[in-house]
Amino acid sequence: MSNLADTRQAVHPGAGLSGGELRKLLICIVLFALAALVPFVFGGYPLQIAISIAMYTALATSWLLFSGPTNYIALSTAAFFGIGMYTAAGGIELLPYPVLVLLAGAIGAALAAVVGLATLRVSGVYFVIFSLGLAELVRQVMTWLQHVLGTMSGIYVTIERSEQEYYWQLLLLAAVVYLVGWWIGRSRLGFALRIIGNDEVVAVHCGINTALAKVVLFIISSAFASIGGALVAPRWGYVEPVVAFNPFVSFQVVIMALLGGTHRLWGPVLGVIPFVVMWELISIEFPNQTTLLLGVCFLLIVYVIPNGVTGLIEDAWHRRDGSAKGPLQRAFAPLKNLLQRKSDHA
Amino acid sequence: MDILIIGLLLGGTYALMAMGLQLQYGVARIMNLANGEVLIAGAFGAFWFYAGTQTSPLLSLLFVVPLAFALNWAIYRVLILPLVRRAKSQGKLEVDSILATFGLSFIFIGLMVAVFGAQYTDYAYLSEPVFIFGERYGLNRVVSFGASVLLCIGLYVWLHKTRAGLALRAISVNPSAAGLVSINVARASAFAFALGGAVTAAGGVLLSMYLTFDASYGVVFTLKALIIVILGGVGDIRGTILAAFILGLAETAVATLIDPGLTLAAAYVLFMIVLLVRPEGLFGRRTA
Amino acid sequence: MPDAQANEALSAAAVSKRFGGLVAVDNMSFSLVEKEVLGLIGPNGSGKTTMMNLISGAFKPTSGQIKLYGASIAGIGASKVATKGVARTFQLVRMLPAMTVLENVSAGGVFGHARRWGKELDEYAHALLRRVGLPNAGNAPVSTLTYIDQKRVELARALASDPKVLLLDEWLAGLNPTELKIGIALIEQLRAEGCTIIIVEHVMHAIRSLCDRCIVMNSGAKIAEGTPAEVLADHGVIRAYLGDENA
Numbered sequence: 001m002s003n004l005a006d007t008r009q010a011v012h013p014g015a016g017l018s019g020g021e022l023r024k025l026l027i028c029i030v031l032f033a034l035a036a037l038v039p040f041v042f043g044g045y046p047l048q049i050a051i052s053i054a055m056y057t058a059l060a061t062s063w064l065l066f067s068g069p070t071n072y073i074a075l076s077t078a079a080f081f082g083i084g085m086y087t088a089a090g091g092i093e094l095l096p097y098p099v100l101v102l103l104a105g106a107i108g109a110a111l112a113a114v115v116g117l118a119t120l121r122v123s124g125v126y127f128v129i130f131s132l133g134l135a136e137l138v139r140q141v142m143t144w145l146q147h148v149l150g151t152m153s154g155i156y157v158t159i160e161r162s163e164q165e166y167y168w169q170l171l172l173l174a175a176v177v178y179l180v181g182w183w184i185g186r187s188r189l190g191f192a193l194r195i196i197g198n199d200e201v202v203a204v205h206c207g208i209n210t211a212l213a214k215v216v217l218f219i220i221s222s223a224f225a226s227i228g229g230a231l232v233a234p235r236w237g238y239v240e241p242v243v244a245f246n247p248f249v250s251f252q253v254v255i256m257a258l259l260g261g262t263h264r265l266w267g268p269v270l271g272v273i274p275f276v277v278m279w280e281l282i283s284i285e286f287p288n289q290t291t292l293l294l295g296v297c298f299l300l301i302v303y304v305i306p307n308g309v310t311g312l313i314e315d316a317w318h319r320r321d322g323s324a325k326g327p328l329q330r331a332f333a334p335l336k337n338l339l340q341r342k343s344d345h346a
Numbered sequence: 347m348d349i350l351i352i353g354l355l356l357g358g359t360y361a362l363m364a365m366g367l368q369l370q371y372g373v374a375r376i377m378n379l380a381n382g383e384v385l386i387a388g389a390f391g392a393f394w395f396y397a398g399t400q401t402s403p404l405l406s407l408l409f410v411v412p413l414a415f416a417l418n419w420a421i422y423r424v425l426i427l428p429l430v431r432r433a434k435s436q437g438k439l440e441v442d443s444i445l446a447t448f449g450l451s452f453i454f455i456g457l458m459v460a461v462f463g464a465q466y467t468d469y470a471y472l473s474e475p476v477f478i479f480g481e482r483y484g485l486n487r488v489v490s491f492g493a494s495v496l497l498c499i500g501l502y503v504w505l506h507k508t509r510a511g512l513a514l515r516a517i518s519v520n521p522s523a524a525g526l527v528s529i530n531v532a533r534a535s536a537f538a539f540a541l542g543g544a545v546t547a548a549g550g551v552l553l554s555m556y557l558t559f560d561a562s563y564g565v566v567f568t569l570k571a572l573i574i575v576i577l578g579g580v581g582d583i584r585g586t587i588l589a590a591f592i593l594g595l596a597e598t599a600v601a602t603l604i605d606p607g608l609t610l611a612a613a614y615v616l617f618m619i620v621l622l623v624r625p626e627g628l629f630g631r632r633t634a
Numbered sequence: 635m636p637d638a639q640a641n642e643a644l645s646a647a648a649v650s651k652r653f654g655g656l657v658a659v660d661n662m663s664f665s666l667v668e669k670e671v672l673g674l675i676g677p678n679g680s681g682k683t684t685m686m687n688l689i690s691g692a693f694k695p696t697s698g699q700i701k702l703y704g705a706s707i708a709g710i711g712a713s714k715v716a717t718k719g720v721a722r723t724f725q726l727v728r729m730l731p732a733m734t735v736l737e738n739v740s741a742g743g744v745f746g747h748a749r750r751w752g753k754e755l756d757e758y759a760h761a762l763l764r765r766v767g768l769p770n771a772g773n774a775p776v777s778t779l780t781y782i783d784q785k786r787v788e789l790a791r792a793l794a795s796d797p798k799v800l801l802l803d804e805w806l807a808g809l810n811p812t813e814l815k816i817g818i819a820l821i822e823q824l825r826a827e828g829c830t831i832i833i834v835e836h837v838m839h840a841i842r843s844l845c846d847r848c849i850v851m852n853s854g855a856k857i858a859e860g861t862p863a864e865v866l867a868d869h870g871v872i873r874a875y876l877g878d879e880n881a
Contacts, residue, residue: 012759012772013740014752071441118618122625125377125440126576130617132379133569137614144605188744188751195741198730205690207716207746207795247565251452258445291562292456298449302442303428 039164054170060257060268062224069193072124076131082244084229089155089239108226116215139245154240261310270309357594358491364574366546372581373538379447382564383454388550418543458561468558518581579630640668649698658684660854673845681854691715716746719798736772743794762790782813
């Protein structure tokens with residue numbers, strides 16, 4: 001997992017938009033415009049799926065903004081998502097909604113700054129562990145705070161909004177995430193991240209404050225997750241800690257991003273779409289085995305498709321001429337060797 | 347005062363659980379996020395044994411420990427080794443093993459829910475009070491502590507007095523140098539991983555004697571074990587034991603003085619302090 | 635060559651570095667004058683690279699002071715030292731493997747002491763490539779370069795930050811005789827342009843021809859200081875390199 005910018009184009013850092021880049025931008029705009037037309041075509045159940053897809057695309061792509069360049073698996077999406085939900089729910093009587101959404105982003109950013117500054121100067125593994133329990137930690141603290149303040153743990157959020165509006169808001173969020181991701185890739189920060197990804201020692205000696213770069217990315221990524229939570233809060237209707245800080249959100253976002261592929265900005269969406277559809281089916285057919293199947297998904301991705309769907313696509317593209325082995329063959333080669341050796345000794 | 351006693355009793359059992367992870371991360375260098383689930387599996391094993399036979403759950407150690415050893419050995423050979431072989435760097439191996447063991451933890455949870463159900467579980471064994479310094483404590487906590495201390499001492503002695511233990515300690519300091527003095531690092535790492543799992547499961551048996559648990563509670567234990575290992579210093583057993591006591595005390599103090607629902611927060615505060623002040627832990631080695 | 639009344643670019647005062655029980659650098663003190671080329675030589679394991687790492691900020695000294703134009707740089711961390719104007723090359727060339735030559739050179743000129751971007755960066759990077767003798771290599775991936783060319787890129791990257799002090803850590807190592815001539819000529823050119831350089835080297839004729847002054851280290855401590863001719867004739871130095879019989 002590394003850079004967001006396409007290294008095949010040897011363009012000097014800070015260059016203006018090349019023809020190829022302009023073309024890609026236009027394609028993206030067209031795709032988003034098409035996606036915006038979905039509610040005019042679909043309604044009811046398909047639209048609900050579309051809302052899920054839009055939300056998870058925003059979450060998974062913003063996850064990639066941090067975890068892609070740094071290679072640190074952030075398991076904290078649910079913590080920030082929940083904070084966003086609570087900000088919106090808690091302030092619903094006090095502030096206008098758009099302000100709440102921005103406030104959610106700001107609070108998420110603040111927490112991310114604290115967590116990032118504490119953990120990102122040390123090894124990445126510690127960050128991953130910290131992020132694992134963060135949602136649970138925030139949930140515990142929220143529950144305690146409400147206990148101390150004497151409020152009920154759940155908050156009703158009653159805002160009338162149509163399903164179409166949710167879809168467009170989340171689609172807009174996803175578009176903003178893409179825009180920010182694209183802009184970062186072309187900026188000094190993006191250049192710094194590519195250098196860090198190539199050789200961190202060189203990066204440091206070029207004057208790059210590597211820890212700060214990672215913290216900034218984490219802040220941006222987490223703020224988007226908080227905004228996502230704030231946008232979705234009214235849809236839930238009733239926000240309580242167990243629901244808002246559901247760690248499954250974190251895990252599913254990671255799986256979707258990995259499934260899609262973490263080398264390209266457009267990778268996660270390729271994982272979100274099949275996963276959301278598949279998960280709907282699983283939740284209906286095997287409602288009691290969701291945890292187990294989630295685990296199986298993780299293992300499948302790690303062992304069979306480590307580079308995700310984008311990896312498969314790009315491999316197939318390269319294999320048009322050569323005869324390189326496909327990912328399935330490569331993944332099962334060690335098992336094959338093990339079995340062959342066993343039968344040799346039998 | 348009773349905070350002190352309960353904290354120490356808790357710390358003692360935490361020590362065993364953290365030792366298991368220390369062996370897996372400090373020696374085999376695998377960040378095993380399914381560690382907590384192995385602990386819970388041990389707890390369920392003890393529960394099942396006690397519910398079935400009504401004899402001391404300590405006896406369940408006799409089958410839980412070897413089973414856990416075998417299971418973790420299998421996990422290392424089947425799941426971890428392919429990752430070790432294909433990893434181009436330690437960093438990539440860490441990422442892969444985190445994801446793989448993470449997925450494994452879900453599979454474990456799913457299986458345990460299917461077999462034991464999703465409800466909270468506990469059992470009453472030795473719950474009569476015992477008096478220490480004039481205060482009453484559950485006998486189960488004291489016995490659990492005692493058993494944990496015995497096992498910890500046994501493990502410590504084994505690590506420091508036997509050749510096999512020396513090999514494991516050598517690997518935790520420097521795997522490539524250990525290989526150069528003809529220690530079979532691959533086999534020793536597998537052994538350390540399996541042993542770590544067995545120790546963790548033993549910790550689960552002991553904790554089950556007085557804690558209420560359910561199938562999805564493992565992650566909290568994984569986090570606490572990790573925090574203990576990091577606080578004590580990766581690769582040093584003495585640190586792990588000391589850190590376990592510190593966590594036990596801190597947790598008990600917070601639970602008693604502030605709120606019992608903030609135990610994880612207490613652990614995280616310790617974690618933050620370690621990261622900000624001394625990231626290599628109490629007994630860890632600082633790199634230049 | 636240093637001017638008659640030049641500033642002190644770099645100073646080390648009683649610098650020591652311990653790794654556990656091992657003393658890698660022992661009470662080193664020296665002064666580097668602006669536009670001077672200082673050679674740091676000594677047998678293997680004498681602490682030269684550790685000293686360079688201390689100056690560049692990769693390590694923190696156990697004790698002692700290091701100052702860049704009077705400002706303390708000991709222990710502030712490599713990225714801050716780079717921003718203050720110290721640039722270096724590495725003993726084993728460190729390229730950014732997935733990037734082009736131009737990007738490698740540009741990397742040195744964006745974040746640290748010199749901050750350029752966009753067109754200005756592009757022109758400056760191309761000028762540097764011309765200066766080190768690689769005028770047309772801009773778009774080549776670094777993996778296709780020869781070793782001497784990679785070293786040139788690394789040098790250009792270091793120069794991209796307009797450094798006040800340049801550290802060359804065995805930059806001439808691993809070069810064949812033809813490449814060595816080119817390399818020495820390049821450093822000679824930098825010297826003529828007035829760069830302040832510290833060179834760690836084993837190639838003695840390069841030291842003789844390039845350095846105004848030399849410091850010899852052995853077992854972490856300074857055992858001689860002076861012009862290359864003086865230092866290389868010193869008995870203590872010869873004994874350190876070749877043993878007692880040849881002194």
